[in-house]
Amino acid sequence: MSDDDSGEGLRAQGLAALDRLVDATAAERIAISLASLGFAIIVGTVLVFVSGFVAECRDPFIYLPGLGFGCYNPLEVYWTMFIGSFGSMTDIGQTLLQTTLLLFTGLSVAVAFRAGLFNIGTQGQMVLGALATALVVLELAAYVPDNAAGMLIVIPVGVVVGGIVGGFWGMIPGLMKAYANAHEVITTIMLNFVAIGIAFWLVQVHVGDLTTDSVQTESVPAVARLPATISGSRFSVIALIGALLVAVGIYLLYKRTVIGYDLRTSGIQESAAEYGGVNAKRNIVTSMTLSGVLGGIAGAIYVMMVQYRWQAGIPPLGFDGIAVSILAGNNPIGVIPAALLFGSLKTGSVAVDLSLGVPGELVEVLRGLIILFIAMPEFFRMIGKRFGYGNGSVVTDGGEA
Amino acid sequence: MQRRTFLTSVGAGATAGLAGCLVGEGDDDGGESDITVGIIYSTGGLGDESFNDMAFAGIEQAEEDFGISYQNAEPDEPADMNDMQRQFASDEDIDLVCCIGFDHETDLAENAEEYDDQRFALVDAVVEADNVANYTFREHEGSFQVGHLAGLLSTMDYAHGAGETNTDESRVGFVGGQEIALIERFEAGYIAGAQHADDGIETPSAYAGSWNDPATGQEIATGMYDEGADVVFHAAGGTGGGVFQAAQSAGRFAIGVDDDQSISAEEFSDVIVASMVKRVDTAVYESIEAVVNDEFESGMNDLGLEDEGVGATIGQDFDGDLPDDVIDALADSREAIIDGDIDVPDNLDDL
Numbered sequence: 001m002s003d004d005d006s007g008e009g010l011r012a013q014g015l016a017a018l019d020r021l022v023d024a025t026a027a028e029r030i031a032i033s034l035a036s037l038g039f040a041i042i043v044g045t046v047l048v049f050v051s052g053f054v055a056e057c058r059d060p061f062i063y064l065p066g067l068g069f070g071c072y073n074p075l076e077v078y079w080t081m082f083i084g085s086f087g088s089m090t091d092i093g094q095t096l097l098q099t100t101l102l103l104f105t106g107l108s109v110a111v112a113f114r115a116g117l118f119n120i121g122t123q124g125q126m127v128l129g130a131l132a133t134a135l136v137v138l139e140l141a142a143y144v145p146d147n148a149a150g151m152l153i154v155i156p157v158g159v160v161v162g163g164i165v166g167g168f169w170g171m172i173p174g175l176m177k178a179y180a181n182a183h184e185v186i187t188t189i190m191l192n193f194v195a196i197g198i199a200f201w202l203v204q205v206h207v208g209d210l211t212t213d214s215v216q217t218e219s220v221p222a223v224a225r226l227p228a229t230i231s232g233s234r235f236s237v238i239a240l241i242g243a244l245l246v247a248v249g250i251y252l253l254y255k256r257t258v259i260g261y262d263l264r265t266s267g268i269q270e271s272a273a274e275y276g277g278v279n280a281k282r283n284i285v286t287s288m289t290l291s292g293v294l295g296g297i298a299g300a301i302y303v304m305m306v307q308y309r310w311q312a313g314i315p316p317l318g319f320d321g322i323a324v325s326i327l328a329g330n331n332p333i334g335v336i337p338a339a340l341l342f343g344s345l346k347t348g349s350v351a352v353d354l355s356l357g358v359p360g361e362l363v364e365v366l367r368g369l370i371i372l373f374i375a376m377p378e379f380f381r382m383i384g385k386r387f388g389y390g391n392g393s394v395v396t397d398g399g400e401a
Numbered sequence: 402m403q404r405r406t407f408l409t410s411v412g413a414g415a416t417a418g419l420a421g422c423l424v425g426e427g428d429d430d431g432g433e434s435d436i437t438v439g440i441i442y443s444t445g446g447l448g449d450e451s452f453n454d455m456a457f458a459g460i461e462q463a464e465e466d467f468g469i470s471y472q473n474a475e476p477d478e479p480a481d482m483n484d485m486q487r488q489f490a491s492d493e494d495i496d497l498v499c500c501i502g503f504d505h506e507t508d509l510a511e512n513a514e515e516y517d518d519q520r521f522a523l524v525d526a527v528v529e530a531d532n533v534a535n536y537t538f539r540e541h542e543g544s545f546q547v548g549h550l551a552g553l554l555s556t557m558d559y560a561h562g563a564g565e566t567n568t569d570e571s572r573v574g575f576v577g578g579q580e581i582a583l584i585e586r587f588e589a590g591y592i593a594g595a596q597h598a599d600d601g602i603e604t605p606s607a608y609a610g611s612w613n614d615p616a617t618g619q620e621i622a623t624g625m626y627d628e629g630a631d632v633v634f635h636a637a638g639g640t641g642g643g644v645f646q647a648a649q650s651a652g653r654f655a656i657g658v659d660d661d662q663s664i665s666a667e668e669f670s671d672v673i674v675a676s677m678v679k680r681v682d683t684a685v686y687e688s689i690e691a692v693v694n695d696e697f698e699s700g701m702n703d704l705g706l707e708d709e710g711v712g713a714t715i716g717q718d719f720d721g722d723l724p725d726d727v728i729d730a731l732a733d734s735r736e737a738i739i740d741g742d743i744d745v746p747d748n749l750d751d752l
Contacts, residue, residue, distance in 0.1 A: 094484065204580065213503040213526060213583040214479070232487070307480050309507065313444060315478045350481065354474050354488055 018384040021377060032377045040373035044366045045074040051362060072358050077366070084351020085344035091351070093233025096240055097306060099343030103243035104298035105321025106328065106335040107250060108291045112184075113330040114254055115287035116268040121173060121188030122295040123318025124195030129166035129296025131199045133158045134217045134303045134310040135207055137224035150223040158224060159300045166296015167289045169195060174288025178281035184288065192318075200312050209309075216311035226305040234308075239301050244336065246294070251332040263287050295321075327375045329382060345370060434693045436496045438463070438471040439489030440685070441482060443502025445612055445638055446475045450666055451659035452638065452681060456501045456524065458660075459685030467693045483508040490516035497522060497692045499685055503583060509533065520697050522688035524681055525583065527701065534691070536684035536702045540583070541590030541747045542738055543677045543711030544634070547656045548573070548594020549734050550675055550713060551632035553727050554654065556599050562671035562718045564654040566631040571599050574625035575606035576618055576644050578637035582748070584608075587636035587658070587677070589746045596752075597734060597743070605630065609640045618643030626651035632674065634658070645669035663716030673716040674723075680710050707739045 024032065052060075052072035060069030061076075085095045105122050112119035137158045144150035173187040200215060202208075209218045226236035254260035265273040266283030273280040295318060302317070303310060324342055328334030349363040440460055442453045460471050472495070474485045482505050489498045490512055499522045500509055506526035513521055513530040520532050527535045551573040559566045573595050577584040592604045605625055609617040618640035622633045626647060633648065634656035635641035641658060648655035649672050657663065657676035666673070684704065691697045704710020713731060715723060737743040746752050 209507075210582075212506050213581050214506060215579070215581065216479075216507065219507060232491075307483070311479050311504070311507075313479045313504075315480050350484065354472065354485065360475055360477075 015389065018380060019389045021381045022384040022389045024381070029378075029381075033374050036373040036377060037370060040370040041078060043373075044369050045078070047365065047369075048072050048074040048077055048358070048362065055359075057357065072356075072362075077352055077356060077358055077363075080352050080356055081345075081348035081363075081366075084355075085348040089230050090232035091347060093228075093230035093235035094350075095340075095344045095347045096237075097233060097235035097343075098346045099339045100235070100240045100243050101298055101302060101306070101317050102320055102324050102339035102342050103240075103247060103335060104294050104301060105317045106324030106339050107243075107247055107321075107332060108294035108298065108318075109321045109325035110328065110330045110332055110335055111250060111294060112287055112291040113325055115263050115266065115284070117174075117177070117284065117287055117291075118185045119170065119173075119188055119288060119291045119295075120185055120322065121170065121191050121195075121318075122291070122298070122321050123314075123316060124188070124192035125166040125169045125292040125295030126299040126302070126318045127192075127199050127314050128169050128195045128299070129162035130299030130303045130314060131203065131217075131310045132165035132296075133162040133300040134220060136161045137220050137304070138218060141221045141223050144223060146221070146223050151227075154224045155226060155304060158304050159297055162296040162298075162300025162303075163293040164296065166299060167293035170292015170295065171285060171289040174285040174292075177288065178284040199310070203310060203312065214311060217309050219309045220303065224304055225308055226301075234305055236305050239305050243301075246297075247332045247336055254332070263290075323371060323375070327371065327378060329378050341374070342371075434467040434469050436467070436469045436689070436693055437494050438469055438497045438499060438689055438692075439474065439492065439495045440471055440499040441474045441476065441485045441489065441501065441505065443504060444476055444479060445502075447473070449639055450662070451641075451657075452679075453501060454665070455660050455679070455681035456499070456685050459682030460499070460689065462682065463686050463689040463693075467689065469689060469693065479504040483512070486512045487516075490519040490521075496520065497689060497697075499688060500524065501681070501685075502526075520692060522685070524684050531699050533699055534688050534697065534702065535700065536688065536704065538679050538684075538710050539586075539703060539705035539745075539747070540636075540677070540679060540711055541586045541593075541745045542706045543679065543713060544587045544590030544636075545594035545597070545738060545743070545745045546706070546713035546731060546735060547634055547675055547677045548591035548596075549598050550594075550727065550731055551591070551634060551654075551656060552595035552598025552602055553730060554674065555595075555602060555631040557724075557727075559724070561722050563649055564652055564672045564674070567629050567653070570603070570629040570631075571601060572603040572605070572625075572628065572630045574622065574630040574633040575604065576621050576625075576633060576635040576637050576640070577606065577608040578612045578640055579610060580608045584636050585749055586747045587634075589749050589752055591634050592749075592752060593746050594734070598730075603630075609637055611640060612638035614640050615643030615646070619647045622647035622655070623651065626653050632656060634677070636677070642666065642669075645672060648672040657716075661714045661716070663718060670716055670718045674719050675713050675715050678712055678714045680704065683710065705739075706735055 052070040053067055055071045057071040060071050061073045062070040084091060086092055108122045109119055137154050140154055140157060144153050173184045173191060176182040176187050177184045203217055204215045209216055226239055228234050229237040262278045263283050266278055266280035270280040320342055324335060324338045328338040345367045349367055352358055352363045353360050445453050447453050447457055463469055476482050476485055486508055489495050497520045501524050503526040505523060506528060509523055510528045513528055513533050517532055522534045524536045554566055555571045555573050558568050575588050575591050577588060588606055595602050595604050607621045618637055622644040625633050632654045633644055635644040636658045645655050654674045655672050657673050659679050661678060662676045663670040663673040706712055738745055
């Protein structure tokens with residue numbers, strides 16, 4: 001992205017580019033992202049092609065004199081990735097399923113970021129929320145009719161329970177930050193381990209399904225399963241709509257309401273907020289709790305739409321949420337396309353793993369390249385904005401940075 | 402976590418790459434079956450030098466003997482297994498789906514019902530359905546054998562390779578991965594075996610809490626050796642590497658698991674006196690053989706000492722060096738277990 005002229009003008013040109021980047025319009029930013037995607041694919045293509053000559057296989061797709069046999073066809077890899085995520089209705093369902101979960105975890109991280117707080121603990125909040133949801137709906141299902149009416153009771157209760165438990169787990173680092181000055185990065189990371197440990201121990205020793213060697217709860221009954229929209233996939237459009245509404249709601253909260261403004265300023269400039277008559281400490285706790293609630297809801301949706309039970313080894317959706325949020329510039333609306341990108345990459349790489357002989361690790365690299373290339377311009381934009389480049393930016397607006 | 406995946410891939414990459422490129426190949430060599438097998442591993446993945454690599458060895462053997470084709474799938478998390486099962490099950494080219502590991506159980510119970518025209522093989526768990534062949538192992542029987550060996554060594558003066566026993570005390574250790582019923586079977590059998598050799602033997606055991614944490618494995622095992630343990634047996638997947646490391650540092654012995662680890666983890670062959678071999682490869686191979694011969698049968702296959710599904714395999718450096726009376730005692734207890742004269746406990750409560 002930067003100018004490649006050498007010499008004294010380089011620094012000035014770089015800064016000018018930074019200025020330009022910070023001032024980029026929405027349309028320009030989309031164009032930059034698409035171009036980055038293109039570059040990522042070009043670099044990935046070279047990488048896959050070259051590594052094909054190092055690997056051994058019996059059915060190479062190409063022979064180059066002097067170089068030997070190439071095992072992997074890069075075009076086929078990318079094509080499979082694309083078809084695997086959008087090629088059929090089932091594939092689209094799987095992509096949207098991942099997207100929905102990443103929307104919740106991405107929003108969870110974004111909410112904290114907007115208030116100047118780094119919530120690395122979404123994973124732990126999700127794991128505990130998921131377990132609470134699984135246990136409560138397993139209990140509750142016995143008392144409700146096994147029909148749509150029962151579903152209308154069980155599923156909302158499941159979401160609320162997941163949110164409450166996740167919110168509680170998010171509130172703890174919030175309190176520690178506000179009243180004990182403990183940095184939330186450290187506390188949230190550590191609380192992830194605590195959450196995963198507690199959940200594992202509870203399920204293994206007390207509340208799990210003891211008939212199996214797997215560390216898991218019993219499967220939730222049909223009444224606690226979000227109705228599938230597309231056959232062949234467990235994706236439910238209800239969850240996606242819910243996630244989209246939450247994204248819009250959070251956008252409006254920060255953009256249009258006094259509470260949202262207070263939440264932002266409290267995290268970014270605590271003393272200034274206090275001076276302005278805002279209870280900054282309470283708002284820090286509120287931001288972290290809200291972030292935890294969203295993480296917990298991600299867990300609830302995971303149980304009721306994806307796995308239909310709690311099982312040790314919940315995928316790292318909470319950590320992916322950090323990347324989704326950063327890619328989106330911590331903008332709740334931007335989280336939507338970012339989650340879609342991550343969701344399709346996830347589904348696409350499963351397809352490559354299943355149908356081509358390319359090692360999963362290489363596919364991870366391709367995924368990483370795409371994310372890195374798209375995130376970089378946005379990253380520089382955030383940094384530039386932070387240090388006051390561009391015309392329209394104000395440093396105090398760091399919540400968006 | 403990503404980094405770990407990448408590191409293991411260095412080992413797995415070559416084999417996985419090799420395997421993958423065979424996809425779609427029909428009848429190369431050996432037989433000429435047009436059977437295609439889809440195999441889904443457990444989360445440990447290829448390159449673990451034990452459980453999953455054993456399954457892979459079984460499928461490679463089947464490829465060589467019958468000319469079958471296969472597709473590998475390596476889930477990152479248990480959550481990926483459901484989708485992979487469904488993708489393979491609905492693939493018309495696939496004649497058998499092999500599911501490796503107990504984490505497959507719950508999803509397979511639903512999918513086997515939904516895809517009732519597909520055939521499945523399940524290793525390490527049981528799904529009762531007309532289209533699922535289950536393969537489980539009596540790990541406690543094999544563990545009894547290595548426990549017996551460990552107990553005998555602990556009570557005698559023995560030095561070979563990089564290890565020697567400590568004659569002051571009679572003590573043997575156990576290191577598990579996660580504390581689950583399956584691994585408790587290893588532990589119970591092992592302790593029973595050690596006690597069979599010496600009633601008064603001390604048998605400390607501990608769990609690392611993970612299948613892939615060699616540092617913790619080393620820490621635990623070092624503690625056991627420091628307290629005078631002569632032999633430590635691990636049933637902890639990748640965590641076991643740390644146990645071998647500790648054995649070499651302490652100059653004592655260790656026992657491997659799943660496959661002959663004196664070969665698969667050859668750098669430690671001078672301390673790996675034996676391995677509790679669990680023939681996952683045989684299970685995979687037999688399930689494929691049945692499909693090739695059109696003899697697929699659902700139901701249980703519980704493989705113990707008698708079927709050679711489990712057993713003690715002496716390490717390559719120790720083969721032929723162990724005293725004859727030890728070898729004879731092992732053979733005797735093996736016979737006694739097969740004949741039912743020794744009742745091996747499969748959980749700690751029955752010890």
